[in-house]
Amino acid sequence: MPATFHPMSPSAANPNAHPGLARGVASGVAAGALWGLVFLAPQLLPDFGPLQQSVARYLAYGLLALALLAPRWRRATAPLGAPEWRALVVLSLLGNLLYFVLLASAIHAAGGAATALIVGLVPVVVTVAGARRRHAAGPRLRVLAGPCVLSVLGMVLVAIDAVRAGRGLGGDAASSVGGLVCAVGALVSWSAYSVGNARWLERRPDISSRDWSLLTGVATGGLALLLLPLTLWSATTHGSSAWLRLLAISGALALFASVIGNAFWNAASRRLPLSLAGQMIVFETLFALLYGFLWEWRLPGLLELAAIACLLAGVLWCAALHAPGDRPAHAG
Known part of the structure; x- marks a missing residue:
């Protein structure tokens, strides 16, 4: 997404000054808590395909935003x-x-293990993209290598445990090449969105984070409306209870994950440098794991606890590197 860095932003004027750092991190955590709900949708709606789930959710998002x-x-x-x-x-x-x-396609075809491993690398991709930007605020890429390595290690541990336990809707994750391709596509898609969205918020500080989120919802609803005939044409026969479940879950995801979650994310993107905002996406995975434990009514295993510790340590380390008064951005 082509966008111009705003030359008069606080981060550009003083790379070590990040006003609202705590509020930005809190907003990122809140967004991750709400976005983590999305990973439950394919399990709650096994009778509907990914496109049908997506159109239903984003039609609801568009109507709420409008x-x-x-x-x-x-x-x-x-x-x-x-x-x-x-x-x-x-x-x-x-x-x-x-x-x-x-x-949703990756979860169905490859299972949650490979999906968590690949899509969970979004924080690393966004952090690297943010640190490599010209005039980027915050520490350079070499300084951020440690937090990025911890994040990758955490995702690897999550995947190893899930593959070993055979979890996921798609069975053996390693054998589903199509699902892995979808997971890589999701990684690229969300990384591009995160970077592009942060740059547009930076470019247009006169538009509030809340309004930008709602306007995104209106645009998303318009796109979903264009796809509605295709989903209805491909729909199989479902009972009334299945349709009601689809409407209820789509409405809940639209309100909590899209409207409220995106508003929190835009607030975080506006308050944090991109290299730190990228690390905030880790909380989506952490909360997705938590909700999965509750759904399966079990405690996390040793590998999962180690993965959670790595992810949290990586985010806290990255936040400490961005704190005011730290070493200059050119150090390291």
């Missing part, structure tokens, strides 16, 4: 031009529709 924006539609859309609307459409496709279809 209802919230309706009273002040003209004021919210007044600052937008053609470039902003194009960006909203592209970001909606990358971070919502395409990502969720690929994620």
Whole structure:
């Protein structure tokens, strides 16, 4: 996503000054807690395909966003031009529709193990992208190598444990090449969305994080509406209870994961440098694990506990490297 770094942003003026760091981290944790719910959807809706789940969820997201924006539609859309609307459409496709279809397909075909391993590398990709940006705020890439290695180690431990235990909807994760391709696609899609979204928030500080999130929802709902005939044509016969379950879960995900979760994420993206915001995505995986433990009604195993410790340590280490008063950005 082409975007220009805002030259007058606080991070650009002083790389070591990150006002609102604690609030930004808290917003990132809250977004991860809500996004973690998404990983339960394929298990709760086994009768519906990934495209059907995605269209239902994002139609609900679009309707909710439109209802919230309706009273002040003209004021919210007044600052937008053609470039902003194009960006909203592209970001909606990358971070919502395409990502969720690929994620659900990966879980069904390859199981949760490979999906967690590959998609869970999003924090590393985004952190590296943020650290490599010209004029990027915060520490250089060499300084961030330690937290990134811990994050990768945590994801590897999650995958090893899941493969060993044979968890996931798709059986043997290693044998499902199509599912692995979908997981890689989800990794690329969400990484591109995260970087592009952060740059547009940086480029347009006059548009509030909440309005940008809701406008993304409107764009996503429009895309989902275009796909609705395709999902209805391919729909198999379901009972009324299955359709009600789809509507209820889609509505809940639209409200909590999309409307509220995206608002928290935009707040975090605006307050944190991209290299630190990328690490916040780790909390999506952590909460997805927690919800999975509750769903399966079990305690985490030793490998899972080690993975959680690595992920948390990586995020805390990265946050400490970005704290005001740390070593200069060019050190290391």
